[in-house]
Amino acid sequence: MNAPIIDPLQGDFPEVIEEYLEHGVMKCIAFNRRGTLLAAGCSDGNCVIWDFETRGIAKELRDKECNAAITSVCWSKYGHRILVSAADKSLTLWDVVSGERITRTILQQTPLQARLHPGSSTPSLCLACPLSSAPMIVDLTTGSTTVLPVSVPDAGNGLVPASRNKFSDGTPPFTPTAACFNKYGDLVYVGNSKGEILIIDYKTIQVHAMVPVTGGAVIKNIVFSRNGQYLLTNSNDRTLRIYENLLPLKDGRRALDDLEATHKELNGVEKLKAVGSKCLTLFRDFQDSVTKVHWKAPCFSGDGEWVVGGCASKGEHKIYIWDRAGHLVKILEGPKEALIDLAWHPVHPIVVSVSLTGLVYIWAKDYTENWSAFAPDFKELEENEEYVEREDEFDLVPETEKVKESDVNEDDEVDIVTLEKDSAFSDSDMSQDELCFLPAIPSPDVPEQQDKGVESSSKLVDSNHSGSPLSEEAGPNGRATNHASSPLEDNSIADDAGGSRMKRKRKPSEKILELQAEKVKKPLKPSGRLSKVKNKSVADLDNAEDNSNLYI
Template sequence: MNLSLQDPFAVAKEYPESLANALQYGHCVTFQFSHKGDYLASGLSDGSVVIYDLASRGSVIAHLHKHAHIRPITSVSWSVCGRYLLTTAQDWHCKLWDLSLVNSPNHDSAVIRSIIVDGPIWSASINPSNEFQFTASLFEDQAIFVDWSDPLPQNYRISRLESKPLEEHADSDANSSTKSVTLVTAFTHNGRYVFSGTNKGWINVFDTQSLQMVHSMRLTTSNIKNLVMSPNGRKLAVNSSDRIIRQISLPDLVNQQNPDSWEFDVEHKYQDVVNRLQWNSVCFNHNGEFLVASTFGTQSSQDLYIWETSMGSLIKILEGSSEELLEVKWNYSRCMIGSNGLEYGTIYLWSVDFPQKWSALAPDFVEIDDNIEYEEKEDEFDIIDDDILNKRRLEEEDSYVDILTPENHDARGFDTSLRSFIIPINYERPIV
């Protein structure tokens, strides 16, 4: 009933405008929305993971603390189906959780895969096309590609192997005593390629089938902090420590099979030339038309900045948080932006205000702000012949109204026929 009262054109708004909710359950250090947007996984500083149900306004439905990590969580990543959750932490462990078992009597077996790597982990992400494959960037070491389709995981290194001409142009690299280390990785939307960013400003592209580098380019001389790809695979946002966010237009990585023909053009550069703001994290919306970023260590660190990507102009500053914001993520299905605080670990959620429209139930219903004087029609209370009434009833009965078949797409173009995994809830077992 309440969903029917919402204005369908209000749902089509592409970016949030006001702070709607704040979630507090432990100290959140990292979080991620599920692909369907129904759940939010929060990694805590004590090594456990909390899962919120966004359909019920952020109620906690699971707390993954048994067989969890013993150090703070560094990243959480959902599978596309929503059933599996990858967690990494500073204890050098990577764990894959089967969420169908977290609230069952045999919840102790929820961790179905686990691996120890060679150091603390910066971040990790699941392959969109295979939930049993993921990449992880390690502290002061090369990134790894893990395939644990079998219980015995296969661990592969994905290191940077530039050609000789590229090394000749990198004079600073040749004279530097520090080695090139991968800091962040990101899969393409089809899982065919992996983009990696290094501490020397290189963007390297690897083929997930051969694990060979197929393309490389140097974008800056600073550390690359974030690599975020739009869901449609057309844009790439690169956040580096030189205080500049670069928006790159990607070629058609699916049809252009020759990596030598790829061209990565920088469309826009987002920076604050006055205050010289440092950016913590960036994220695209569902169609890549908007980009949001959180700031670092300034008076504006409690705000989120939203740009329009076609022209590169700042259109909105989201306010309302009471602490510096770290990561920022976009919930595509619910048009919601989330960010976690540094001091208290609170998760702040900005969303769109949905005004109720009674005209959505009846097209002839007119909404008025003030009372108006009603004027009676001339034939409003005239006696109508029964034959005419029966004829009108028959005409109305001929028109078929389907109230059972759901729509295939909503007002924002999302496919509503796709079903994601629903985490079972045990109401008799308390969440601790």
């Protein structure tokens, strides 16, 4: 779509289903950093990588040891690696270009979500959120795990050991806990079942700040915006909340030390809350006050201007879109299939959603072309109007002034090598080779089962067979398979029990049978060409294999 003819007053959010992707039963999706590749985890344990520009499959990652459903997929920062978590308690790290498995780690619990460390181009650390245990840092190289704290005691210095596995108020040990890295991966933000956001240094396993969430409901999802300035939480009270990140994007750990130094007089939970108030502040909350629906897979748009959440109701495929100010701007209604995952394209106003049936729907913007952008005096009409020209409109007017000369110096060299820095990827390292596309590998067509060896088609078939001059041979299922092509044959195809294809033969006419009998008594010599037939005489046979091609 040409940018000059797009109406600038239209909102940059999707509106309609453009198309859908189908490959097995897909469960979860994730875009790479540029949005050129889309990874989808399937129910059979495979991971499919789609070329999002052509909507074709670029690569399929198959693990013979994994037959369980994929629970999450995550790209590395520059797209060279993919982390896949599965229901068989495995974490698998793949090399995208070669399609080879790098490492495979088995956990004690099923990981519902796994995220690679965002601060490295070739990460070996990941954050895993298991089904019934606390979030943990996993070293994919060695397989070692470090469990993160999910609560703080009511007294003490606020540091919780990693071995703590029960809340002080006697609640169940763990519910599925949400956690995520910040933009550069030096801190982990954990949302627990007591409605608290904990800011943890994963290297020292210490809680440095705590932010209580209004209502104290269980936090099901927690995710940062792409630029790291906003944090989005999804709670059991059916409310989405946006928090503004007050810490610097880089060196957030050092900023926490400075905040702790300013609150030396406080201890325990009071100190953690005081520091937390300087780290996050509530910006906006979203909820459907009418239907009171639960939300699933909330996320930001690529530029952070829009907030999107999927409806968690069964049998409904609805996507709600708000602007950051809190206004509901669009409700996308899809087919009557439950929504299980969604993702916003990093650059374009496109949302991709996954249905319970395993289809991936692509929601795009319904553009309205603004043709008046081509000329300032161009006027668009809602309906036809009768035009009345002016009296002097078509009079010849002598040229009164010269056309202004262009100020562009045509002798200057045009730089076509230097790349302009994209504001959407301001943290890109130009020295790092980023994987944006995969080479297309065409998949060969499966050849149909063909009949074996016709050594010579010049032999005549004995009259003990079908009585036809057509060359026949026993197929793999013991049936006779026709090898000759004739205009007298019926070209319809019949599938037999063995799955092979056979041509139906047409019963030869009496004239052909007579000719065949004469041929058996006295074979004709091949003539090289068919002569024309007059007075119902028969043409000479070109070859014995074409003796069915008779012109009567």
